Structure formats: C-alpha cells, structure tokens
Amino acid sequence: MIDTVNEGNGVVAVDDLPVTSDPSFEQLDRVYVKMVMLTWILVVLTIVLINVGATALSDEGFEPIIDSGATPFVLAGLFFLSVAAFVVPRVLWHSKGYQLHSHNLHYKDGVFWRAVTSLPFARVQHVELESGPLERIFKLATLKFYTAGGGSADIKIPGLPFASASKIRTYVLERSGAKMSGTDPEKESDE
Amino acid sequence: MNKAVTPDNLTPANPALHSDKWRRISPASVIYFVMKFITGVLRGGLQSVAPVAAVLATTGDNRWFALGLLAAGAAVLLMVGAVLSYLNFKFRVDRDAFLIRSGVLTRKRLTLTFERIQNVAFREPIYFRPFNLVVLTLESAGSTSEEVNLAGIPRPLAETIRRFVLERKKETSQTAPVNVEPSNEHRSAESEPTANLLRQPVSELARYGVSNNNVWVFAGLTVGALGQFDKFWESSVMRGMFDLVGETVGTSLFALSALAVLLTFGVLLILMFASVVGAVIVNYNFHLSYTDGRYHRTRGLFERQETSVPETKIQSLKIAQPVIASLMNRSHLTFNQVGFERKQNQGRHQKFIIPSVQSEFYHQLSRRLFSGTNVLEQDLTRINGKFIFRHIVFSFGLPSLLAAGISTYQWGWQGLFFLVVPLIALPFVALRKRRHGYLMDGEHAVVRSGLFGRNLTVFPLFKAQSIKIIQSPGQRKAELASLKIKLAGQSLTIPYMDLSDARTWRSVSLQQIDTRTEPWM
Numbered sequence: 001m002i003d004t005v006n007e008g009n010g011v012v013a014v015d016d017l018p019v020t021s022d023p024s025f026e027q028l029d030r031v032y033v034k035m036v037m038l039t040w041i042l043v044v045l046t047i048v049l050i051n052v053g054a055t056a057l058s059d060e061g062f063e064p065i066i067d068s069g070a071t072p073f074v075l076a077g078l079f080f081l082s083v084a085a086f087v088v089p090r091v092l093w094h095s096k097g098y099q100l101h102s103h104n105l106h107y108k109d110g111v112f113w114r115a116v117t118s119l120p121f122a123r124v125q126h127v128e129l130e131s132g133p134l135e136r137i138f139k140l141a142t143l144k145f146y147t148a149g150g151g152s153a154d155i156k157i158p159g160l161p162f163a164s165a166s167k168i169r170t171y172v173l174e175r176s177g178a179k180m181s182g183t184d185p186e187k188e189s190d191e
Numbered sequence: 192m193n194k195a196v197t198p199d200n201l202t203p204a205n206p207a208l209h210s211d212k213w214r215r216i217s218p219a220s221v222i223y224f225v226m227k228f229i230t231g232v233l234r235g236g237l238q239s240v241a242p243v244a245a246v247l248a249t250t251g252d253n254r255w256f257a258l259g260l261l262a263a264g265a266a267v268l269l270m271v272g273a274v275l276s277y278l279n280f281k282f283r284v285d286r287d288a289f290l291i292r293s294g295v296l297t298r299k300r301l302t303l304t305f306e307r308i309q310n311v312a313f314r315e316p317i318y319f320r321p322f323n324l325v326v327l328t329l330e331s332a333g334s335t336s337e338e339v340n341l342a343g344i345p346r347p348l349a350e351t352i353r354r355f356v357l358e359r360k361k362e363t364s365q366t367a368p369v370n371v372e373p374s375n376e377h378r379s380a381e382s383e384p385t386a387n388l389l390r391q392p393v394s395e396l397a398r399y400g401v402s403n404n405n406v407w408v409f410a411g412l413t414v415g416a417l418g419q420f421d422k423f424w425e426s427s428v429m430r431g432m433f434d435l436v437g438e439t440v441g442t443s444l445f446a447l448s449a450l451a452v453l454l455t456f457g458v459l460l461i462l463m464f465a466s467v468v469g470a471v472i473v474n475y476n477f478h479l480s481y482t483d484g485r486y487h488r489t490r491g492l493f494e495r496q497e498t499s500v501p502e503t504k505i506q507s508l509k510i511a512q513p514v515i516a517s518l519m520n521r522s523h524l525t526f527n528q529v530g531f532e533r534k535q536n537q538g539r540h541q542k543f544i545i546p547s548v549q550s551e552f553y554h555q556l557s558r559r560l561f562s563g564t565n566v567l568e569q570d571l572t573r574i575n576g577k578f579i580f581r582h583i584v585f586s587f588g589l590p591s592l593l594a595a596g597i598s599t600y601q602w603g604w605q606g607l608f609f610l611v612v613p614l615i616a617l618p619f620v621a622l623r624k625r626r627h628g629y630l631m632d633g634e635h636a637v638v639r640s641g642l643f644g645r646n647l648t649v650f651p652l653f654k655a656q657s658i659k660i661i662q663s664p665g666q667r668k669a670e671l672a673s674l675k676i677k678l679a680g681q682s683l684t685i686p687y688m689d690l691s692d693a694r695t696w697r698s699v700s701l702q703q704i705d706t707r708t709e710p711w712m
Contacts, residue, residue, distance in 0.1 A: 103705050115661040118697055120704040123656045123711075147656035148529060148712065149677035154657040 025097030025108055032159025035138045036089035044081050098157050105145065105172060107155045117155050123147045124176035127169050131162070141165040145172070213281040213292070219322045220280070220343030224273035226318070227342075282341060284352070287359070289329060291339055303329060303339060305360055309504070309529075311353045313497035315346075320495075325349045329356070357483075384482070388556070391477035391546065395521075399474065399546035400467030402516035403523060404644070409462050474546055481559075486526065488543065500543055503710055504528050506678045507650035508560055510553050510567075514643045521547045524556065527648075529679045529712045557649050564635040567649060571628030571639055575671050578627070578687040581663075582620045587613040629685045629692075633699060638676075638683045652696075653703035654678055654711045660693050676700070679712060 055062055065071065091111055099106040105119045128144040135141060135158075143165050144153035160168070243261065275295045283290045289303040310330040319325060327341040327349045341349070436450065475492035487499040509525040516522060526543040545556075557567050591612040598606030619642065628639040637649045659675040666672055672693040673686045685693075 104701055110661070113661055113663050114667070115659055117657055117659040118701060119657045120655075120701055122704055147677065148679040149656040149682065154677065 025099055025106075027097050028093055028157075028159035029140060029161050029164075030093075031138045031140060031161075033089045033093045035134055035140060035159065036092055037085055038137075039134060040085045040088065044085065048078070093159070096157075096159070100168065100171065103175070105155065107157060119145055119147065119155050121172055121175040124172060127173055128153070129165055129169055143168060211283070213283050216277065216280055216282070216341060217322065217324050217343035217345070218277060219319065219324055221270075221273045221277050222318045223316070223326065223342035224276040225269055226316070228269060228272065280342075284355070289339065289356075301339065305356055308356055308360065310498075310500065311356055312499065313346075313349055313353075313495075315491075315495035315497075317493040319343065325497075327352060386481040387478070388481055388486075389477070389479040389545065389548065389552065391474065393471055393475070395547040396471045396474045396477065397467045398516075398519055398521055399523060400470030401463055402513055402519060402521060402547070403466065403470070404511075404513050405469075406459070406462050406466045409466065410459060413458065413462065470546065477546065479545060486543075488545075498543065500526055500528055502560070504712055505560060506654050506680060506712075507648050508553070508557055510647040510649070512641075512645045512647075516547075517644065520549060522550065522553060524548060524553055527678070527681055561635045561649060561651055564632055564649070566630050566632050566635050566637040567647065569630055571630045571637065572688070572692070574624060574627040574629075574685065574687040575669070575689070576624065577665070577669055577671060578624045579617075579620050581665065581687070582623075583613050583617060587616045587620075627686065629688060629696075631696060631699065634703060636696070638685055648683055650678060650683075651703070651707075652700040653707040655700045655704065658697045658700055660690075660697060662690070666690075 055065070065074065095109060095111045095114070097108050103121055105121065106116055107119070108114065108116045125146045125148055128146070129141055130144060131141040139162055140158070141160050141162050142156060142158045143160055144157075145155040147154050157165075157168075243258070272295060276293070279295055279298070280293045281291070285302075287305055289301075289305070289308070291299070291301045291303070293299050293301075308329050310328075312328045312330065314326040314328065315324075316326065322343075323346050324343045325346050327344055329339040329341075341352075344352075436447075472492045474490045477490045478488065480487045481502075484502045485499045486502065486505075487497065489495060489497045505526045505528060507527045509527055510522045511525065512522045524545040526545075528543065548556075554565075554567055558564060591609045594612075595606050595609035598609060600606070623640075623642050626639060626641040626645060630637050631652065634653075635649060635651050637647055639645065639647050656677045656679055658677070661673045661675065662671070666687070670690045671687050672690045673684060674688060674693040674696055676683045676685075676696075685696075
C-alpha cells in the first residue's frame with residue numbers, strides 16, 4: 001500500500017496520517033505512457049534489427065535457427081515483448097505520482113518495491129527542469145529536485161507537461177528560498 | 192547584503208589586515224612548495240617515477256652518472272619551481288573577500304568572498320616550527336579548486352585572519368534575513384570561556400591505533416599486494432624459506448597450519464603496531480575544546496593541526512565501536528559535516544575524529560551537541576525478525592539454489608555444497624538484525640547498525656534533507672517498511688521497522704524541519 005502524508009498547513013499531528021493507498025497523488029500526464037511505449041519500441045526494434053541484420057549477413061543466414069526448431073520460441077519472445085510494450089508503460093505510469101503540500105513534496109515510485117520520498121521545500125537546494133529529445137516530441141519535461149544530500153537528485157518527476165512542470169518549479173522555489181535552475185548551487189548552500 | 196558593514200567599523204579592529212597592497216608569504220614557504228611537490232609525486236604513484244626507470248633501462252654502463260644528472264636536474268628544477276611559486280604567490284584581504292594570485296606556468300587568480308568560506312584551519316608542519324609559521328587553509332563551500340592554502344604566514348597573522356573571517360562571516364549572516372539566529376544561545380556562547388572537553392594521553396591513542404578498523408583495511412591491502420607478486424612466492428629466497436620450514440617443522444598438516452596461524456598473527460601484530468604508531472603520530476597531544484559555538488581540535492606530532500568546526504555545521508555524531516574497541520570499552524567518534532565525503536577524498540582534510548572515548552564522554556558530548564537529548568542512554572527499538580527471513584531466502588537462498596543447480600548439472604553432486612551457504616550465513620544475518628536499532632525523542636534520533644562492531648549515529652531530525660519510505664511486497668503484507676533518511680553528506684537506512692514507526696519518523700522529521708528555524712548548516 002502506498003501511503004501518504006496529508007497535512008493541513010504544514011504542522012502535522014502524527015495520528016492524522018491516512019494509511020490508505022492514497023488517491024490524492026497527482027498522476028503524471030497520460031502522454032507519458034506513449035513516450036515510454038515509444039522508447040520501449042525503439043529499444044526493442046534496435047536490438048531485433050541488429051540481431052536480424054547480423055544473422056542475415058552471416059554465412060548460414062537464418063537456416064540454423066529454423067533447423068533447430070527455435071522459431072516458435074523466437075516468435076513467442078517477440079510477441080511477449082510487444083505485449084509488454086503495451087502493459088509496462090501503463091504500469092510504470094500508474095506507479096508514479098506526486099503530491100504538493102504547503103511545505104513538502106511527496107513522490108511515489110516503484111512497482112514492486114514501492115517508495116514514497118518526502119522532500120521539505122526548506123531543504124531544496126536547486127531545481128532542474130530537463131527535457132530530452134523524446135520528451136520534447138511529447139512536450140514533456142522531467143523535474144529534478146536536489147538537496148544537500150549530495151550526488152543525484154532526491155526526486156525526479158518525469159512525464160510532466162511543460163506548463164505544469166514550470167508551475168511546480170516556481171511553487172517549490174518560492175517556498176524554498178533556493179535559486180532558479182541551480183546554475184550555482186554552491187552559492188546557495190552558503191550562508 | 193554585504194553593504195550593511197562599512198569599512199569604518201571594520202578597519203579599526205584589523206588595521207594590519209585590511210590593505211590594498213598585495214602581501215607575500217614567508218620565504219620559508221619554499222620548503223612547503225618543495226614538500227608539496229614531493230608528496231604529490233609520492234601520491235601520484237610510481238608512474239611519475241617512470242622516467243627514472245627508463246633511464247636505468249637504456250643507459251647501460253653510464254646509468255649511475257645519468258641517474259645522478261637526472262637527480263641534480265630534478266633538484267634544480269624543484270628549487271626553481273618552489274622559489275617561483277613563492278615569488279608568484281600573493282594575497283590580499285579586501286573588504287569582503289580574500290584575493291589570491293598564484294601559479295608559475297598557469298597563473299591563477301582567485302577571489303574568495305568571506306561568506307563562501309566554510310572553515311579556517313591551521314597546520315603547523317615540523318619544518319615551519321622554528322619560524323613560528325603556519326599553513327592556513329581556507330575551505331570554501333564550493334569546489335575543491337577554490338581551496339586556498341596560505342603556506343608560511345606568522346601564527347599571529349593567521350589568528351588575526353581567522354578571527355577576522357569568522358567575525359566577518361557572522362556579520363554577513365546576521366544581515367542576511369534568512370539565517371538570523373532566533374535563539375540567543377550563540378550570543379551567550381560568545382562570552383563563554385573556552386571549555387576544555389578532552390585531552391588524550393598516548394595510552395588512549397594507542398588504544399585507538401589497536402582498535403580502529405584501519406588494521407583490517409591494511410591487512411586486506413597487504414594480502415592483496417602479496418598475492419599480486421607471483422614472483423615473490425617463487426623467488427629463491429621464498430623457496431629456501433619453504434624448504435627450511437619443511438625441514439624444521441616437518442610437513443604434517445598440524446605443524447603447517449599452526450605455523451600459518453602463527454604467521455598470520457605475526458603479520459597482524461606488525462600491522463597493529465604500525466597502526467598504533469600512526470595513530471600516535473597523527474593524534475599526538477589530542478585536544479578538543481569548545482568556544483564561540485565552535486569545536487576546536489589540535490593534534491599531531493610532526494605537524495600540528497588545528498581544525499575547528501562550527502557547531503551548526505555538524506550534521507550528526509557517529510559513534511563507532513569496532514569489535515576490538517568494544518573489548519576495551521572504547522568508542523571512536525566522528526563529527527559528520529556537510530559534504531564530508533568530498534573532504535575525505537582530498538586526503539589532507541581528514542574526518543573530524545575523536546579517538547578512543549568511553550560511553551560517559553559521548554553521552555555528555557551528545558547532550559551538549561543536541562540540546563540535552565538522552566536518546567543514547569535508552570534502549571533502542573529492534574527491527575522486525577522478518578529481516579532475517581528475507582535475507583536468508585532472497586539474498587542467500589535463491590543465489591545459492593541457482594549456484595547449486597548449475598554446478599550440480601556440471602560437476603555432479605558436489606555442487607549441492609552451495610546449499611549450505613544460507614546456513615553459514617544465518618548467524619551473521621541474525622547478528623546484523625540484532626545490531627539494527629532505532630529510537631527518537633521527537634527532536635533527535637539515534638540509528639544503530641553494524642555486524643561484529645557497532646555504529647551509532649545521533650542526529651537532530653530537523654537536519655534531514657529528505658525522507659523515503661520503501662516497502663517490498665512482503666513488507667506491505669506485514670505492515671513493515673524500510674526508512675531512508677538523507678542527511679547532508681550521508682544517508683541512514685533503517686530496514687524492517689514497523690510501518691507506523693516509519694510514518695511517525697517521517698511526520699516528526701517534516702514537522703521539525705518546518706518549525707525549527709535555526710540554520711541546518
């Protein structure tokens with residue numbers, strides 16, 4: 001069960017926390033499903049094409065595979081991958097979500113190992129808005145939140161439409177006292 | 192935000208410091224530059240000595256002459272380089288920044304504003320002692336390239352600079368609206384005289400040398416290194432040794448294994464001795480004190496080091512008790528600071544370790560650091576026993592089943608041996624489970640982990656950076672969770688705690704972060 005912290009104005013009483021799989025998590029944009037699907041298809045296609053190409057160019061061609069009777073397995077594998085292309089992106093999309101509160105941001109992630117990360121705005125060092133080539137096709141962006149915890153981003157929210165991504169960023173930054181887009185994280189971390 | 196301080200209220204206090212002229216460090220700093228280069232070469236490893244090997248290999252009969260020439264050339268180059276480094280190193284203290292010019296081939300200009308300076312540390316290398324000079328290091332919050340070493344300035348000047356920088360920092364932080372300290376704790380602390388917290392005699396340092404885990408690290412490295420040298424074992428000397436062993440103790444299994452055990456102990460003893468010597472040299476005359484909201488540490492035999500860390504910068508207190516230390520009832524403490532991982536890699540700035548103390552001391556220190564908390568003195572909550580099941584089944588069971596399957600298929604029934612692995616692992620996993628523990632009092636928390644030894648980490652909850660609750664399918668069924676708390680520069684995980692506990696920890700932490708207004712760094 002994914003649980004969540006639900007607070008009124010920041011100060012929470014411990015008992016107020018609901019233990020339900022909370023529907024109040026904002027879901028990512030539906031387009032995210034399409035983007036993951038396209039990524040999946042591109043990756044699978046690349047692997048298949050490389051293999052097919054290599055086999056076709058080899059001396060024996062496809063004959064050894066056909067002779068060994070592995071054809072049904074190969075086809076089954078391909079079928080499985082295509083079904084997965086429909087299922088996996090939806091499952092991934094469903095597993096992720098975020099909640100914005102007055103002082104904190106919560107992000108849920110994970111299909112089997114489900115995690116909820118809570119990030120107080122007061123600890124946000126900087127926020128990065130990123131949009132890769134595939135994301136740009138679908139007009140999506142990834143928001144990354146960094147704290148002084150070091151290294152990688154503490155929270156990465158993918159699949160946000162440009163507009164809402166920058167709205168969230170402004171919302172968080174207004175409440176964090178950090179600077180925009182983290183061009184100079186060192187400056188902020190100093191007193 | 193720096194405008195609030197005018198030059199008028201600055202200059203009277205530091206007439207000697209504030210000037211428009213570029214200053215030089217002492218000529219004795221030439222020694223420092225020479226030493227720096229030599230240690231640089233040593234640290235760079237053998238590859239920097241490769242040219243020498245090339246000379247040795249190619250010059251034949253004239254090799255000693257060639258080598259001498261090379262050495263002389265290197266020495267001259269080193270001297271010239273060091274002198275030029277000295278001549279080119281200039282610094283100036285501006286109204287709100289340190290300006291430094293340095294470099295021989297590539298000139299460097301650096302402006303380090305006071306507000307960026309995180310820490311000011313002194314070192315007194317043995318070769319500077321006759322001149323009463325010190326190396327002053329200014330650590331900045333930013334990248335390592337911005338660190339400044341003022342090598343070879345008189346001690347009084349260094350102290351003036353430190354005072355000036357710290358005062359100046361305080362002023363800027365007061366004018367900045369974000370970090371105004373609400374409590375008057377710090378105000379009153381200023382007038383407070385220095386509190387001497389700890390002086391460590393050589394006997395305690397020796398205990399530290401024996402019991403810290405470095406011995407095992409060294410042991411591992413030694414074994415690894417010896418394993419690398421096939422030639423070493425096959426050398427005629429070693430063969431002779433083996434023959435000798437065969438003649439004197441015989442070739443019986445008992446005698447040989449007794450010898451092996453003896454040898455291992457001998458090597459460990461030597462390593463421990465080395466570790467003790469190292470610990471004493473580094474920590475000689477260890478002194479910990481507290482003034483003006485900062486902890487000061489001086490230590491070192493050949494090179495006196497003076498380090499200080501502001502109380503507010505301490506993110507957590509780690510209390511490590513390796514097995515040997517627990518036999519002697521001692522623990523080694525570490526102040527974990529912001530970004531200490533980076534500093535650790537630099538070599539020079541080692542962790543702020545307080546070696547070999549008893550529980551009474553760290554209870555007091557923890558109370559002093561974390562507003563009187565007594566979390567350390569209470570019994571910790573244990574984690575759920577499903578931790579053992581999970582690790583035996585998934586971390587050891589499944590892999591060994593797989594290994595057993597594959598190897599039985601290949602080599603026959605002997606492959607079934609792998610099935611014993613989970614049984615062997617069981618006591619260790621159980622031990623690890625027993626070590627895990629946690630407790631909080633609403634403001635501060637303590638997390639315990641370890642296997643043979645024990646690590647306790649005490650920290651104020653409001654210093655958390657982010658909090659993560661993770662649940663595996665099994666944990667969801669059993670209402671358990673793993674909690675991961677990220678602090679600046681370190682993260683703590685409590686596995687298999689009650690879900691309700693994890694949720695309480697999270698909400699209390701978030702609440703603490705909301706309500707505590709003092710700076711977390």
